[in-house]
Amino acid sequence: MRDPIVVLKFGSSVLKNHDALPSVVLEIYREVRRGRRVVAVVSAFGNRTDELLESAQKLFEDPDPSCLARLLETGEAESAATLGLALDQAGIPAKILDAGQLGLTAQEDVLDAEPLEFDVVRLKHELMTVPVIVVPGFSGKLPNGSPALLGRGGSDLTALFLTFGLRAQECRLLKDVDGLLHVRSDGTLDHGTRYATVSYDECLRVGGPLIQPKAVEFAKMRGVKFTIARCGSSGGTLTGPGVSRFEAVDLRPAPTRVALGGLGTVGLGVFRWMNSLPEDFCVVGILVKDSGKSRPEDVPASLLTSSVDHLLEEQPEVVIETIGGTGTAADLVHKAMDSGCGVVSANKQLLALDPELLAKTGHRDGQLLVSASVGGSVPVLESVETITLRQDIIKIKGILNGTCNFILDQVNDGVEFQDALAEAQERGLAEANPHLDISGLDCVYKLALLASRAFGQEVTVDEIEYEGLAEVSSGKLKTARDKGGELKLVATAIRTAKGIKARVGLVIISPQDPLFGCAKEANRLLIETAGHRQVLIHGKGAGRWPTTASVMADLYEIRRGHLAVRQGRTRQEAMAS
Ligand code: NDP
Ligand code: HSE
Numbered sequence: 001m002r003d004p005i006v007v008l009k010f011g012s013s014v015l016k017n018h019d020a021l022p023s024v025v026l027e028i029y030r031e032v033r034r035g036r037r038v039v040a041v042v043s044a045f046g047n048r049t050d051e052l053l054e055s056a057q058k059l060f061e062d063p064d065p066s067c068l069a070r071l072l073e074t075g076e077a078e079s080a081a082t083l084g085l086a087l088d089q090a091g092i093p094a095k096i097l098d099a100g101q102l103g104l105t106a107q108e109d110v111l112d113a114e115p116l117e118f119d120v121v122r123l124k125h126e127l128m129t130v131p132v133i134v135v136p137g138f139s140g141k142l143p144n145g146s147p148a149l150l151g152r153g154g155s156d157l158t159a160l161f162l163t164f165g166l167r168a169q170e171c172r173l174l175k176d177v178d179g180l181l182h183v184r185s186d187g188t189l190d191h192g193t194r195y196a197t198v199s200y201d202e203c204l205r206v207g208g209p210l211i212q213p214k215a216v217e218f219a220k221m222r223g224v225k226f227t228i229a230r231c232g233s234s235g236g237t238l239t240g241p242g243v244s245r246f247e248a249v250d251l252r253p254a255p256t257r258v259a260l261g262g263l264g265t266v267g268l269g270v271f272r273w274m275n276s277l278p279e280d281f282c283v284v285g286i287l288v289k290d291s292g293k294s295r296p297e298d299v300p301a302s303l304l305t306s307s308v309d310h311l312l313e314e315q316p317e318v319v320i321e322t323i324g325g326t327g328t329a330a331d332l333v334h335k336a337m338d339s340g341c342g343v344v345s346a347n348k349q350l351l352a353l354d355p356e357l358l359a360k361t362g363h364r365d366g367q368l369l370v371s372a373s374v375g376g377s378v379p380v381l382e383s384v385e386t387i388t389l390r391q392d393i394i395k396i397k398g399i400l401n402g403t404c405n406f407i408l409d410q411v412n413d414g415v416e417f418q419d420a421l422a423e424a425q426e427r428g429l430a431e432a433n434p435h436l437d438i439s440g441l442d443c444v445y446k447l448a449l450l451a452s453r454a455f456g457q458e459v460t461v462d463e464i465e466y467e468g469l470a471e472v473s474s475g476k477l478k479t480a481r482d483k484g485g486e487l488k489l490v491a492t493a494i495r496t497a498k499g500i501k502a503r504v505g506l507v508i509i510s511p512q513d514p515l516f517g518c519a520k521e522a523n524r525l526l527i528e529t530a531g532h533r534q535v536l537i538h539g540k541g542a543g544r545w546p547t548t549a550s551v552m553a554d555l556y557e558i559r560r561g562h563l564a565v566r567q568g569r570t571r572q573e574a575m576a577s
Contacts, residue, residue: 007168026553038131040083042083100145106140137150137159150214157214160218178236195245197239255282258318259314259320262288266544308332344369376550378538380450392530396527398491421434441466450491464504467506472506
């Protein structure tokens with residue numbers, strides 16, 4: 001497998017309750033966007049393990065350890081399943097594999113067992129089919145198949161055990177503090193000083209409450225390095241064989257001041273995720289068309305304005321544009337950039353039609369980040385960017401419009417075109433003006449952005465031939481079916497001797513084609529390089545939550561850049577960490 005693997009472990013201090021899911025999803029998605037495969041090990045939510053233990057001890061005088069192990073492991077099973085659902089909603093392909101499926105064996109004691117082995121080949125194989133595997137931590141299986149727990153805090157051990165077996169590139173144990181703090185001689189914590197690096201022995205001495213000692217012992221024996229950090233951080237404490245070193249830190253940096261343009265399908269999702277992360281983001285204003293319109297209860301009326309200038313008077317550090325179109329959205333984006341704000345935009349139409357913005361979309365310098373404009377939560381722009389660092393791309397071919405894909409699926413199943421469109425609108429997939437989807441233009445805008453980045457030269461909208469769903473007929477659908485294929489709206493751009501040739505059109509996809517089977521609002525992209533490498537990426541390409549995940553990931557990237565600069569590091573260093 002080519003892509004590096006990272007093991008992330010989310011402890012109960014992070015998974016306090018369901019409100020924590022956005023930050024966990026975003027931490028995983030951050031790695032997926034970087035082209036890494038993720039094994040996400042989870043503890044139970046909050047105090048769930050203690051609650052289960054207490055209830056068993058109250059009900060029964062001397063609970064059987066094997067039955068108790070079975071009861072306690074349901075806490076991790078619950079959090080893993082819930083995280084799986086959250087990833088699915090955000091459009092990030094993931095699978096859950098428990099200890100039995102992983103062949104993770106352990107030996108007595110039933111409640112404080114030692115892990116023995118797991119099926120490395122199976123896990124690596126699964127990671128080739130999806131970018132994320134969620135593993136309920138804490139438990140293994142005895143040789144007779146019954147559960148054994150890895151002791152208090154045992155999910156740390158699960159994570160380090162998998163890291164070692166997989167030879168993973170990195171292991172991060174996510175906690176509610178951003179690393180190990182310096183402990184003063186009187187035993188109190190120094191909140192301004194953290195271990196930048198800590199030796200295994202020092203970690204065993206001071207890390208007790210934060211990390212399972214048995215897991216540190218395991219890491220020490222096997223030489224496994226790991227980082228203790230908080231979600232969203234680009235720092236933390238690296239634990240390893242070397243010497244301990246301290247660094248001064250601001251562990252509670254102020255939340256980033258964010259102004260939000262638009263509160264529709266995407267904007268409301270972004271608003272809610274920002275609200276669930278009050279330590280990191282503070283919404284200072286929301287621009288809408290009609291500030292008198294009734295809004296959901298969780299939206300304070302005091303934040304609403306219909307004036308771009310009023311919004312910018314709130315002195316945001318970042319402006320998010322989810323308005324759409326080329327009118328007010330353009331005014332907001334240009335004014336925000338002129339005033340030095342970082343900008344995140346999901347507006348492919350604006351970006352593709354404004355040459356000044358199109359030229360800036362390729363620079364990930366934190367001034368204008370536009371991931372959500374193409375592919376929903378499928379990291380298409382990031383993937384082509386990463387690939388071009390090593391190899392030239394010669395062709396991209398993909399399904400980039402969720403609405404058209406959804407409609408084609410439905411019509412193929414016998415649903416009337418207008419009914420299928422109405423459902424796509426109801427699901428929040430279609431543009432405010434659905435003609436942009438149906439005509440193929442939305443796909444043209446996306447292809448212009450994507451091809452410009454893939455080939456390192458500007459590909460304008462005018463250079464792209466296109467057709468849309470007007471050309472769909474029952475005859476064409478039947479022909480595709482008769483051939484065993486599917487009719488899809490496909491965007492293609494190829495590097496030729498005469499320049500870039502780009503087209504959006506209806507194509508019959510055969511069952512052998514990597515694009516075959518891309519259903520509903522999914523997007524899929526095939527990237528071919530000069531070195532004959534093929535990369536296929538897939539996920540949900542439209543809708544509130546996939547787009548929200550993508551916008552929020554850009555927002556975090558800008559925040560990390562701002563914090564890095566404040567700490568005397570470069571933005572690039574923050575992005576690489
Ligand atoms: P919506 O139509 O659902 O929401 C648009 C929001 O912008 C509304 O809150 C509206 O205000 C506000 N707005 C519209 N015009 C103005 C204006 N002139 N001045 C101030 N505010 C205005 O759109 P979506 O959320 O679906 O899409 C937003 C953007 O995200 C578009 O660029 C779209 O292409 C892009 N996008 C959408 C995806 C999706 O799946 N929906 C996926 C990826 C990108 P009010 O509430 O008062 O009407
Ligand atoms: N209307 C767009 C689509 C939204 O259906 O793909 C995502 O960009």
